[in-house]
Amino acid sequence: MGGLELEAVFSYDCLLGHEYVERFFARVIEGGKVGHAYLFFGPRGVGKKTFAFYLAQWLLCRDSSREGPCLECVSCQKVQHNNHPDISFFSPAEDRLWIPLEAVMQIQREVSYAPLEGGYRIAIVDEVERMNEEAANAFLKTLEEPQGNAIFILLAENIYSLKDTIVSRVQKVRFAPLSLERVWGYCRREFSEEGVLDGVVYSSMGSLERVRQFMDSGWLERRDWLLGMLEGEEFRFSSGFVEGILGQLESFSKRQARRKELVETLELLETLFRDLGVLSSCSRGILFHPDRRDRLEEISRKCSFVEWFHLFHLCWQTRQKLAYNLHLELTLENFAIEFQQEWGLS
Template identity: 30%
Template sequence: MLSFSRIIGQEKAKRFLKQVMAREKIPHAYLFTGIAGVGKTSMARALAMALNCDLSVNGDSCGNCPACRKMMSGNFPDFISVTRRPDKKNILIDQVKDLNHKLRFAPVAGRYRVCLIQQAEIMTVAAANSFLKTLEEPPPGNILILNAVDPRDLLPTIVSRCQRVSFSPLPFKDIADWLVKERNVDKETAEVLARVSDGSPGRALNMCEGNFLEKRQEWLLSLVNLPGLSKEKAIHMAFEYAEKDKKKDNEKSGSNQTGVPAMLAVWESWYRDLLVVRAGGSAHLLINADFSQKLKKIAEKFIIKRLIDSVLAIDQAQQDLRRYRNKKLVMEHTVLRLKNLADAHGQR
């Protein structure tokens, strides 16, 4: 648990929540939207702590009172987080029913019980409908928070019942500084991680702990070499990536920064950089700034339309994967599409 002040960035969201907390009647439902790792879960925890703090200062928790201490020790009974079970793709109706049952009792320790639905977009339709009833009229003392990347993936009836709080990606400089100061990352690594983190400090941190930087080299190399591959080899490559990812899913990944979604994000950043170079943008705008020479060389060969189409193809793949379409098919289709767009006849 941490206070609002310990969360990096998101000043608008913090201001909004503090204002809301000062009201006589606090709204009971919130929808936090934004990319993964941007601080949605931390903010939900900070809100739970601030709501239950006995000595809050300017709307933030004190960190010292008995309620705060209990929350910081990690076993605060009035913070409930609902997330998919490791072996399931969705949040299921029995999880929502279980939650509804818990809500019927008054908060155990504090004034408010805060219930967080992680990745609300993966609730099954039945689960979402069951949750909708709770959302309409939750028992008093309960605050419901839904986390989602994109509100369009949720039932409109759910969205309309929540106070929307959007979380923005952070400037790369802020993330780099934070990694150096708070996490003792060396400056050079922090810069690369911050640039490729897409504005997500949580992602940057996860990448920092795994072997992400090596994987990134490998992914970029396979992308650059794609035009030289035969169609069969390209399909094989897509298949391999999807298979490896499946294994990792089974091993339980949580915050996997070396899987297919991470690779797609790196590929997308590559095309985005090529667009920047083609548009004559300056080097400090590049995400993969450590590859600026290679980018320059490759960008010369591409027509802009094909770069945009490549970004769109990756975008589509990311959406499909979020909706749990068949990973292998998505990867094959995407790799072939990118290969076609990069092949010699598509270049100038």
């Protein structure tokens, strides 16, 4: 957990698609009814964090209006340059799975100071679902006894993984995935059009962060590698497929910090299995990977819909465990065993 770490991705572009949230806060601010804690929830990478900083800028602006912050006053400039003393940003450390109690105590300390520039003290807490039991209990106390000028903006992907007692003490604001048109619009501006495939846009699930990740993480190559594995003779008839996948997964797992990459590979495999299931049932459903339809159609004949669904489910389960489980090796081992049982392999 650190101080303010506003990412370079803070661009007002990212507010697109959340106009209804903007209208909601326009009413709140105009009516002088700003709450002491908000929970922004919705899929990863749809703009929750960006909006949180935008809202902070709006609340601290010296010349704000119904339309938003002025973007020009000293306060707005400070937010834009990442050095406003009354905003603190917290996110779990890269190598830690949980937000520990000490981090919550740090948050409590920071919001207890009076605002340096008048107005509010704003704490933005990312991935709040990662607080461990102890930390969540301590944090609950902070929410129960709001400090004069402190405002919390909590960010979470999944509202159901939070304690009910926390959820009931905050105002919930839902962030929906962006529409495909929005994602395409962003891609056209940011990348040359030929470079972006339908697969990137559809698999982004309405998240610009995913698009950026896909474009710079070798996602396209990884996808083709996985497709190649699924096309191979050994898939279905030997354990070569599992070994190949695990080989890659294990090389990732040696570097703990790359757990995210591992989770991404499983997620990718999941979307491929999902498409294969759709195609094997002859359904005309929308694919995550429409740009690889021909190859997927060919592969889909190797298994039944039910089999593809089981594989999809197995990947999903493993990914959920990996996101929270410390025992990476154990989880991968289970994945291998179940995968091989699924195929009657040994």
